[in-house]
Amino acid sequence: MPLVRISLIRGKPRDHIHAISNSIHQALVEAFHVPADDRFQLIQQYDRDDFAYDPGYLGVERSDDLVFIHITASDWRDTATKKAFYKTLAAKLAASPGLRPEDVMIVLAPNRREDWSFGRGLAQYVEDAG
Numbered sequence: 001m002p003l004v005r006i007s008l009i010r011g012k013p014r015d016h017i018h019a020i021s022n023s024i025h026q027a028l029v030e031a032f033h034v035p036a037d038d039r040f041q042l043i044q045q046y047d048r049d050d051f052a053y054d055p056g057y058l059g060v061e062r063s064d065d066l067v068f069i070h071i072t073a074s075d076w077r078d079t080a081t082k083k084a085f086y087k088t089l090a091a092k093l094a095a096s097p098g099l100r101p102e103d104v105m106i107v108l109a110p111n112r113r114e115d116w117s118f119g120r121g122l123a124q125y126v127e128d129a130g
Contacts, residue, residue, distance in 0.1 A: 001038050001040060001116060001118070001125075002028055002032070002034060002071045002072065003040050003042075004024055004042070004069065004070070005069075005071075005072075006021065006041060006042070007068040007069075008020070008043075008046070008066070009046055009048050009066075010047055010048075016097045017045075019096045021043065023089070023097070024041070024069060024089060031085040031087075031089070032073070032081065051066075053066055060102050062102055062103055063102070065100065066103045066104075067093070067099060067105070068107070069107070070107045071107070071108050071109065072109045072110075073108060073111075074111065082108060089104065089106060113125035
């Protein structure tokens with residue numbers, strides 16, 4: 001179960017934001033092999049003054065269309081899977097809502113299966129769930 005935090009500058013139309021959300025979920029299902037009903041996202045919009053980034057870090061020319069995508073997910077995926085996910089996600093966001101790949105920043109924050117509780121005070125991913 002990934003927990004996705006989507007951060008962007010305030011002012012985009014609702015359909016643009018929904019397209020970002022949907023494209024992220026599609027990429028997770030396709031390239032990260034997440035179940036289709038495993039969708040947990042938080043969308044945060046910031047005033048321009050509260051959204052700081054370097055427009056040219058590592059030679060990538062970013063614009064104010066930049067979207068930060070921070071994903072907390074279990075750490076069992078290998079590097080090849082992660083790289084395929086990055087490419088898939090950038091392509092999906094280019095298709096809908098039309099983001100430039102330079103404006104897609106993805107951060108994976110791995111954790112372990114016992115770090116999740118989906119409710120009822122249980123650790124559902126741990127075998128004994130106790």
